[in-house]
Amino acid sequence: xxxxxxxxxxxxxxxxxxxxxxxxxxxxxxxxDGTLNRAETKSILGPHSAIATAAAFYAKVxxxxxxxxxxxxxxxxxxxxxxAQLISDAETLHLYSDRIFSGADTLATAEVLKTGIxxxxxxxxxxxxxxxxxxxxxxxxxxxxxxxxxxxxxxLGNVISYNIDMKKRILTAKRLITLQGTxxxxxxxEAPLPVFITVDPSYKSVFNTVSLxxxxxxxxxxxxxxxxxxxNYLKIFNAQQLGVDSKFVGLPGSPTIVYKVERIPKARAxxxxxxxDGSDRQQLRMAAExxxxxxxxxVNQ
Amino acid sequence: MxxxxxxxxxxxxxxISENASNSTNQRESSYRHLYIVVEHQDxxxxxxxxxxxxxxxxxxxNFNGRYSSSEKVVAVVLGNNIKKLCEELIYYxxxxxxxxxxPNLQYPINLIDTKVISQVAxxxxxxxxxxxxxxxEFKKPRYMFFxxxxxxxxxxxxxxxxxxxxxxxxxxxxxxxxLEIKHEHKTKGQLVRYEKTLEMYRPDFSGFLWTTILCLDNxxxxxxxxxxxxACSIIPGVFAPLQRDPERKGxxxxxxxxxxxxxxxxxxxxxxxxxxxxxxxSHKAVISFGRGIKDAPEDNIKLxxxxxxxxxxxxxxxxxxxxKPYSVSEPVSSLYLxxxxxxxxxxxxxxxxxxxxxGVSGAMQHIAGMKESGFxxxxxxxxxxPIKDECDIFIKGRMEDVxxxxxxxxxxxxxxxxxxx
Numbered sequence: 001x002x003x004x005x006x007x008x009x010x011x012x013x014x015x016x017x018x019x020x021x022x023x024x025x026x027x028x029x030x031x032x033d034g035t036l037n038r039a040e041t042k043s044i045l046g047p048h049s050a051i052a053t054a055a056a057f058y059a060k061v062x063x064x065x066x067x068x069x070x071x072x073x074x075x076x077x078x079x080x081x082x083x084a085q086l087i088s089d090a091e092t093l094h095l096y097s098d099r100i101f102s103g104a105d106t107l108a109t110a111e112v113l114k115t116g117i118x119x120x121x122x123x124x125x126x127x128x129x130x131x132x133x134x135x136x137x138x139x140x141x142x143x144x145x146x147x148x149x150x151x152x153x154x155x156l157g158n159v160i161s162y163n164i165d166m167k168k169r170i171l172t173a174k175r176l177i178t179l180q181g182t183x184x185x186x187x188x189x190e191a192p193l194p195v196f197i198t199v200d201p202s203y204k205s206v207f208n209t210v211s212l213x214x215x216x217x218x219x220x221x222x223x224x225x226x227x228x229x230x231x232n233y234l235k236i237f238n239a240q241q242l243g244v245d246s247k248f249v250g251l252p253g254s255p256t257i258v259y260k261v262e263r264i265p266k267a268r269a270x271x272x273x274x275x276x277d278g279s280d281r282q283q284l285r286m287a288a289e290x291x292x293x294x295x296x297x298x299v300n301q
Numbered sequence: 302m303x304x305x306x307x308x309x310x311x312x313x314x315x316x317i318s319e320n321a322s323n324s325t326n327q328r329e330s331s332y333r334h335l336y337i338v339v340e341h342q343d344x345x346x347x348x349x350x351x352x353x354x355x356x357x358x359x360x361x362x363n364f365n366g367r368y369s370s371s372e373k374v375v376a377v378v379l380g381n382n383i384k385k386l387c388e389e390l391i392y393y394x395x396x397x398x399x400x401x402x403x404p405n406l407q408y409p410i411n412l413i414d415t416k417v418i419s420q421v422a423x424x425x426x427x428x429x430x431x432x433x434x435x436x437x438e439f440k441k442p443r444y445m446f447f448x449x450x451x452x453x454x455x456x457x458x459x460x461x462x463x464x465x466x467x468x469x470x471x472x473x474x475x476x477x478x479x480l481e482i483k484h485e486h487k488t489k490g491q492l493v494r495y496e497k498t499l500e501m502y503r504p505d506f507s508g509f510l511w512t513t514i515l516c517l518d519n520x521x522x523x524x525x526x527x528x529x530x531x532a533c534s535i536i537p538g539v540f541a542p543l544q545r546d547p548e549r550k551g552x553x554x555x556x557x558x559x560x561x562x563x564x565x566x567x568x569x570x571x572x573x574x575x576x577x578x579x580x581x582x583s584h585k586a587v588i589s590f591g592r593g594i595k596d597a598p599e600d601n602i603k604l605x606x607x608x609x610x611x612x613x614x615x616x617x618x619x620x621x622x623x624x625k626p627y628s629v630s631e632p633v634s635s636l637y638l639x640x641x642x643x644x645x646x647x648x649x650x651x652x653x654x655x656x657x658x659x660g661v662s663g664a665m666q667h668i669a670g671m672k673e674s675g676f677x678x679x680x681x682x683x684x685x686x687p688i689k690d691e692c693d694i695f696i697k698g699r700m701e702d703v704x705x706x707x708x709x710x711x712x713x714x715x716x717x718x719x720x721x722x
Contacts (some may be wrong), residue, residue, distance in 0.1 A: 023624035025595065025622050035509050047624065051534025106458070107467060137623055139506050139647070140470040145411070145458035153409045154567055157455040162659035172570070178577075179340065180537040180650070181348045188571040189410070198455070201640045213575050247524050251486045255528035259480075259513040264504060264665050269690035270672060278680065278698020281706065287678065287694055292718070294655045294676050295612055 002031035011065040011164070013044075013090065014054045014117050015130045016147065017049035019073050019080040020137050043076065045083040048132025051199050056130050057088040058205040059214045063164055065128075068120050070094035072112045074099055075236075082230040092120070092232060098239040100246055105254035106138075110146035115244050116237065117151060119200075127193045128171070129153060133201050141198070148196030156189060158200040169193045176200050312678055313337035323521055332529040335361055337395070338418060338447045338456065340379040344386045349448040350376075351393045351542035353535050358394035358543055360477055368497060371432045372443065373397050377421050381407040391551035394543045397431040398553045405560055408569045409452050409540040417457040418560040422530070424462055430554045441466075450536035455533045467516035471646070473669075474502035474511075478597040479543075479663060482517065489521035499531040504646070506606070507619065508664025536646045538669060570621065579615065579641045587654040589644050591622060591672070592699060593660015593681060598627035602637055604704040605659055611711050617644040619649065619667050645670035659700050661690030700713035 020045040021036060022028060027038035045053075059065035067090040071077050074097060075282045083094040096112050097247040104112070120126050129151070134141035162173040170192050207213045226233060239246060247253060276283040310654035335357050340347040357374045364372060373396035378386060380402065390653055399421050405413060421427060422441055429436030441464060447457035449471045461468040476498055483492045500513045516531040588609050594601040609616050615638060623640040644651055645667040660681060661667060663666040668691050671677070679692040682699050689695050696703055 023621065023626050025598075025627045030625060036506075072513060077556060105467065106576065107462065107532075110462065128427075141454050142458040142468060142470055145455045146462045149415065149459040149462035155415075155455060155459055157411065158451050176575075179342070179347050179450050179452065180448075182342055183574045184577055186573050186575045187408070187569055189567065189569050191567040193410075208598050247526075252519070252521075252524045254486075256469060256514050256516045259485060259500065259515045260483075261512050264511045266687060267665065267668070267690070270366065270668075271686055271691055271693050273679070273689050273692045273695040275684065275689075275695045275697055278696045278703035281710075284696070284703070284706050285714075287696060288707060288714055290676070290694065291586075291612065291655060291657075291678070291711065292714055 002274050011059060011128070012068075012120070012126045012270065013056050013059055013064045013065045013128050013130065013167070014068045014070060014120055014126045015052060015053050015084065015090075016113050016117075016144070017080055017084050017132070018046045018048070018135050019043050019067055019071065019218075020046035020135055023136060026267035027168040043079070046132060046136050048134060048136070048199070049080065049084065049267050050087060050200065051201065051203050052130040052132045053084045053087040054205055054298075055162075055199045055203055056090075056128075057219070059128065060089060060219055061205075061207060061212055063166060067093060068092040068126075070096065070113060070116050070120075072096040072104075072116075074108055074251060078211070078230075078234065082227050085221050085233065086227035086231050089219040091233065092252070093234045093235045094120070095234060096242060097236055098206070099238050100250045103251040104249060105256045106142040107146055107255055108142055108249050109143050110150055111248045111253060112244060113143070113147045114150035114240050114243065117147070118243065119237070122226065127169070127195075129194075129196045131196070131198050132230075133158070133198055143255075144196070144198040149198065151192045153196040154191045155196050155198075156191065157198045159197045160200045161202050162197065163238070171195050173197065176202065198284075225283040241247075303601070304550065326553070326656050329434060330435065330438040331527075332443040333435045333439055333575065334373050334442050334444065334707050335373050335444040336375045336422060337441040338445070338453065338460075339376050339386075339390065339452070340448050340452055341378065341380060341383070341386055344380065344383055346386065346389065346393075347448065347450075347537075348542070349535065349537035350390075352540040353448065354390065354394040355542040356475060356535070356540035360475060364477055371434055373431055375442070377401070377415055377418060377430060379403075379406040379409075387553045389545075391553075392545045392547050392549050396547070397525075398551065399427050399556050400553055401556045401558055403558060403560070405442070405565060406558075408572065409456070410567055411455055411459055412567050414456055416564065417461055418456070418460050420465040420558055421556055422460070424556065427554050427556055430680075431552065432446070438600065444495070444529040445532035447532070447534045449536050452694045453534050459533060460660050461530075464530065465532055466528045466532060469501040469503055469514035469516070470634055471536050472501045472503050473536050473539040473646070474534070474535040476500040476502075480515070482515075484517075486521060486524065487517050487519055489523070490499065491520075499533070501531075501533045501658070504666055508645075508666040518695060520598075536669075537644070538650050542669070551626065570693075577629050578640060579617075579639075581615050581617065581644075581649060581651040581653065584613065584615040585653055586612045586657065587617055587619035587644070587651050587653040587671075587674070588614045588657040588659060589619065589661055590659045591619035591661035591667075592626070593629065593662075594622075596699075597701060599629045599633060601660075601700055602629065602633055604708070607708055608711075611656075611708055611715075612655070614655075614657070616642060616643045617649075619661050619664070620645055620647050623648075651698065658688055658692065659704070661688055662686045663691055680707075
């Protein structure tokens with residue numbers, strides 16, 4: 001049984017997560033021009049962060065890993081940590097929160113996260129860091145790999161499943177590679193720990209033995225209790241407590257700036273539409289005829 | 302992304318500090334050329350590579366005329382058996398190709414590729430073979446382009462971390478301009494001229510806003526720092542490649558990387574082609590839906606599935622739908638509110654004979670993914686939606702009303718055709 005492999009040194013895992021706008025119905029608010037109304041939109045643990053957290057939970061169930069969750073953000077980002085604890089049964093929650101962090105671009109954010117993950121290194125080093133595919137609001141997907149490189153960890157992106165040889169401390173992962181104009185490829189890659197993984201949106205944990213399923217239920221129960229008292233597990237660090245250099249974080253530490261924001265001008269019309277009234281049967285009949293003409297005999301196959 | 306920085310004041314009337322101008326000249330000489338990181342599979346370029354070269358050529362032709370003729374478009378290519386590819390890159394617009402040929406570079410591995418590309422980017426000897434006059438003072442490229450895909454997105458982030466500079470992702474418009482910037486941190490509130498600055502335009506997740514990102518040196522004495530290269534990842538399918546021209550001449554420079562033994566422990570064990578369960582390419586018709594389903598998401602998706610069955614069509618979605626904005630039953634959610642179905646710059650590009658956009662407003666990012674379709678029908682209640690300018694038939698109405706009638710008409714006609722046969 002693989003759980004017995006916990007005789008090997010324990011596996012330390014960190015997950016970096018983000019509090020993001022909640023794009024679900026009833027919580028998201030759009031301005032009349034189609035842009036996001038940030039003031040009226042609620043915030044939640046980002047969906048990709050949730051998947052990364054679930055990937056960490058897999059290591060807890062399978063290898064008895066110890067989990068720390070970290071985020072950089074304002075004090076309300078605690079709620080993202082609590083939610084992530086509920087998913088992963090994390091032992092420790094880290095919030096990096098300081099006014100001087102605000103306005104950071106991805107590189108300056110990575111500097112804070114790297115420093116925080118290094119803080120987790122006692123008693124043992126962090127063996128795997130997980131992060132989400134990308135944030136739903138920023139959508140750059142840069143912060144993960146930038147943090148990885150600052151940590152000097154081997155970076156593996158778009159991971160859809162993984163296994164660890166606990167004795168040899170080697171991780172084997174499957175990655176989904178989709179490139180323009182080429183067939184998708186699933187690549188199997190191995191790397192010695194430590195590694196940094198961004199989890200593909202299609203990742204799903206599979207607990208395919210009775211013992212894994214039992215362990216999963218046990219940890220889920222524990223997670224519910226822990227998350228109810230999440231503040232007992234929460235450590236909050238400001239810039240000074242983290243020991244970051246103020247020149248490398250926040251706005252001063254950001255190579256990039258937002259120079260301007262504008263509405264994307266309406267593109268020149270590529271086609272001239274024939275407008276028809278959807279309640280007019282005669283016109284719909286003509287549209288249906290056109291459709292049949294185009295897709296032709298395919299519909300009869 | 303710095304979401305809420307103070308926007309710089311770009312007034313041109315104020316006097317620009319003399320010191321800032323002088324030091325510009327010293328800084329200037331250390332950063333040269335536009336480097337493009339090539340993506341290919343077994344020596345065949347991924348289309349975005351040629352698209353990047355095309356845009357780089359247009360930008361640098363302009364740059365060469367305006368500023369200096371000795372800065373080049375440099376393609377950087379890693380791999381095994383890439384001789385032919387290097388020549389092709391010149392035919393498609395590169396002035397120079399830095400070729401790193403090594404059996405360990407057959408497949409992209411982030412760790413090794415990051416180290417090799419960073420070595421190349423700092424290499425004075427390569428730079429001297431491309432343009433001897435800058436070789437002494439050369440430190441790093443002035444600009445750098447990557448592709449915004451599964452490989453380039455991550456590679457750009459790790460390389461630019463190693464090179465300690467800034468990065469903008471998912472760019473679809475680029476301009477090189479001299480800008481006068483006044484910024485609380487970058488210039489300590491002074492008006493400073495930044496020459497040859499790359500304006501990197503990035504559509505936001507809504508598809509309605511364009512954010513221009515700049516990567517700027519800190520000229521504020523308290524936090525003085527140089528940030529080069531100015532780098533970005535470029536959305537595939539946006540820029541047009543040049544016509545292949547085998548008469549084009551260029552220089553190919555071989556580079557021998559230093560690979561550490563430890564890095565070779567990261568190994569590709571196996572690669573297998575897989576088929577996505579969502580298959581746009583083998584269907585004649587694609588039906589996509591967007592936020593217009595909102596009044597009755599579950600029922601509307603059922604109607605859309607009916608229409609898709611009727612037309613033997615694959616189903617796609619707009620980007621906001623992949624964020625699961627509506628509460629629907631779990632099977633419907635995991636099957637349809639799914640990132641794998643996104644059509645547009647954040648997903649897949651499709652070009653079916655028939656494209657039916659249902660309740661899709663037509664944000665630019667979505668249009669980029671479907672504009673090459675043969676015939677486009679939109680069903681939408683709002684005649685002001687941008688999709689109206691991108692379709693051939695615009696059926697005005699709520700999908701709840703239009704779809705049942707349309708499906709009925711299609712069925713009737715199909716029966717008639719079958720009887721006829």
